[in-house]
Amino acid sequence: MRWGVITFPGSCDDHDVLDCLKTDLGQKVKVLWHKDELAGNFDCIVLPGGFSYGDYLRCGAMARFSPIMRGLMKFAQSGGLVLGICNGFQILCESGLLPGALVRNSGLQFVCQPVHLRVEETDTPFTSSLKKGQLLRMPVKHGEGCYYADPRTLESLRKNRQILLRYVDVKGKPAAGANPNGSVENIAGICNPARNVFGLMPHPEDACSALLGSEDGAKLFMSIAAVCADRVPPHA
Amino acid sequence: MRVRIFVSLKKGVLDPQGKAIERSLHTFGYNEVQDVRVGKFLELEVDAASREGAEARVREMCDKLLANPVIEDYRFEISKE
Numbered sequence: 001m002r003w004g005v006i007t008f009p010g011s012c013d014d015h016d017v018l019d020c021l022k023t024d025l026g027q028k029v030k031v032l033w034h035k036d037e038l039a040g041n042f043d044c045i046v047l048p049g050g051f052s053y054g055d056y057l058r059c060g061a062m063a064r065f066s067p068i069m070r071g072l073m074k075f076a077q078s079g080g081l082v083l084g085i086c087n088g089f090q091i092l093c094e095s096g097l098l099p100g101a102l103v104r105n106s107g108l109q110f111v112c113q114p115v116h117l118r119v120e121e122t123d124t125p126f127t128s129s130l131k132k133g134q135l136l137r138m139p140v141k142h143g144e145g146c147y148y149a150d151p152r153t154l155e156s157l158r159k160n161r162q163i164l165l166r167y168v169d170v171k172g173k174p175a176a177g178a179n180p181n182g183s184v185e186n187i188a189g190i191c192n193p194a195r196n197v198f199g200l201m202p203h204p205e206d207a208c209s210a211l212l213g214s215e216d217g218a219k220l221f222m223s224i225a226a227v228c229a230d231r232v233p234p235h236a
Numbered sequence: 237m238r239v240r241i242f243v244s245l246k247k248g249v250l251d252p253q254g255k256a257i258e259r260s261l262h263t264f265g266y267n268e269v270q271d272v273r274v275g276k277f278l279e280l281e282v283d284a285a286s287r288e289g290a291e292a293r294v295r296e297m298c299d300k301l302l303a304n305p306v307i308e309d310y311r312f313e314i315s316k317e
Contacts, residue, residue, distance in 0.1 A: 058304055065301075094304065101306040108252045148249055148307060182250065 013049030038071025047088030060090030089199030100149035106182025129223035138207035165189035
């Protein structure tokens, strides 16, 4: 199983992802510089959190034009697994690999707190080791994490079961009080129709050890690793 | 040619910044104000042979980068200087 993690100028959680995958989970990871053309075989490429290009213009708006994104788009289109975390999710929406957009938190404040997430679908490589309705605990840390999609897009997301994670309270209910940023329908993470591209605002890489208070993030990464164990990786 | 681009949030997209500014205006006594929305203003200098040519290129720039069509609308003005 070969992981890639892209570093854009201004990415900061690339190190967290690297630490989590290599040190906590013993995975093979290659760090990819945004200016390089994508080359090599990968099972899953991660777009990490941070403030790529300083969030100038719009979060993720400029990162989508980095040279590495040419290869990343082809990789995604040929079925390669792509995981976008926080700023990574924003980049995936800006690039059109995922529908909708992330806008300023409805409360206007940067939120940095643990949240409960409910697993909505398990027939994806990212959630196949989990159970429908299972609760996960991991942190969010963002100022622009409010997911927005127009009614037609939302209808399509529901119909194709592309909503993978929702913000919920400790009882598993998608209450307004459990929503840290105003995301429509408490949506925390979605996938594309082909189910090989997944974007989420919370940070699984910050929930990979008991020391950090939760190991639920590791469950997402290991779900991906389990699926890829038997696969032949697509060429980048 | 001087290009002035106005990017605004689509109707239906929540604008908490606009709401906060509206509340502040009310606090100052400007209670006649409603529905504040915050947008973006960009200015560019564009080298083009014709106005039509410039318009076409600016439209491309807006569609590809300067505005996100999921959440934003745009309009622009072109002048000789």
